[in-house]
Amino acid sequence: MTKRTPILEAHGLGITVGTGGGVFSAGRKLDIVVDVSLSLRPGKIVCVVGESGSGKTTLGMALVGLTPPTTGEIIFDGTPLRDFSKTSFRPVREETALLFQDPASSFNPRQRIGDILAEPRRIAGNGATTSEAIASLAQLAGLPSSLLARFPHALSGGQARRAAVARALAVVPRLIVADEPTAGLDVSVQGGVMNLFLDIREKHDTAFLIITHNLAVARHISDELVIMYLGRVVESGPTAEIFRNPQHPYTKALLDSEPVPDPRHRRSEPPVIGEVPSIFARPSGCEFHERCRFAQDLCRSQAPQETAGANSQRVRCHFPIGEAVGEPALAIA
């Protein structure tokens, strides 16, 4: 495998938003995303996985400048962005296509699908906008050309998703950021969308950043995983390694929570209890300690740093789970 220049890199990215505050009270600063670093090479698929409130969508939007980051550095195609202004993000956006979580609401309801697909080409002044050209673009995404004269509301969930993918391909992007591209789809339609991504990658060497909570999808489609919890990356590394040997107790809990489609392997207890704490009240120390089976005094008082774990994984935990699956490798007795 040749090490090519990453199409997109982020170092220590942080997103803080101000909230509340009025005449009589000071506002509060909320850290939505904290110290996230990642790198995306051409032709690679990286999945950002986490539960609601983990900051995964905000991270995806920040990487293309829709939510300006507060701190850190973004390097696009080898060139660091000067700042996080709209103009600095222009080269990023020219080469990036976005797939939003709810495709139906990402279309203009008063525009026909054919016009929606032609619009990016018209704006970029790049690519043919004849009806034959648009029909063949739709075909790339498996969208029947009979649907091009329709309005968005007349499309099913799977068709709307395909239309969104077709629009993303209108001007062939080098990077596709997809927010929950399989949410709300039936498994066979999910498979179709995943195959579509794999075809695009094969043909155009496009890199993908896929934001998802669907672990089964992430397992099949991604080369690398980024697991987020409360805005921090708790574990990252090659997908196969993380599934084989999760190092962070949260990663393991997440993998174990997914119900297995085999009635002979039922769980007696939920793998983790409680829910993700509010970012208004971040726990002290390691933010997962309240829900962690392996938490010790150190975890309650001190936040762990990211360290290189086994098998090229990076993990943010004082007591990462070792090779022996299910048992914590205790560094300190």
Place this chain on the structure above:
Amino acid sequence: MSTEQQQTRPVLEIDELSISYGGRPTVSNVNLTIQPGEIVGIIGESGSGKSTLAHSILGLLPSSAAVSGKALSLAGRNFLGADGPAFRSVRGPGAAMVFQNPMTTFSPLHRLGDQLTDLLWRETSLSKEEKRQRIVAVFKQVGLSNAAERLSNYPFELSGGMLQRVAIAAALMMRPSLLIADEPTTALDVTMEAQILHLIRELRAEAGVAVLMISHHLGVIAEICDRVVVMYAGRVVEQGPVEDIFANPTHPYTRALFACEPALIAPGVDRMPVIDHEALRRHADGRKTA
């Protein structure tokens, strides 16, 4: 009626039920029986008619729906062709429903305590305080922390997982013999899903309530159901004990559905399988002409 008969009487009996909208069949000739304390899953893709079937049990279909068949019985009473008031008497004690999105289950304008108290309108013999105690008790049963405080919360103050617990509590408070859960974990995160599934299984063990679980997620069905019903294009194509269906699916659609389940596919495949609906249609047509 003797106690023995009561024990063996199914909580739900559906006999050749068909539902159509403007002559277009949505559910065709469905047979389904649920025994007390049983957890039965309905699996199928969008448009398979699984939600329509579930809604018909409580008379929640719009008036444009034409329902026909031999029987739709809850606790021995036939509700086929029944009107609104008749269904109202069975909603709650006969069967109660938990919906997919807990965020839209409740009115955003009223406190949860008031909304649950309203559900107890039939219990005229209970005082306000007794009703409050019953709600607090059922909140505790579903594992809500600070149960008494939750009564004064508005829905927006609770997370999706907690609200789904409140929705389950509201259903249980009616002491139904059947709990209908329409994709109750689809809107929840996976760690919360595991907890809610565990809760439903515990409630069956403790309260003996039967559950009709609608899901498109094979993992959820495998995790908690005793029996599974597979629906495709409005028909039940296969039903049986969950172990049998998962070990040995016989209908081509069930097999195709299992083949597409990403969790059942070993990593490293080049492309994901998809369902060939054309082939299934040919299979169905072939059987009709044969």
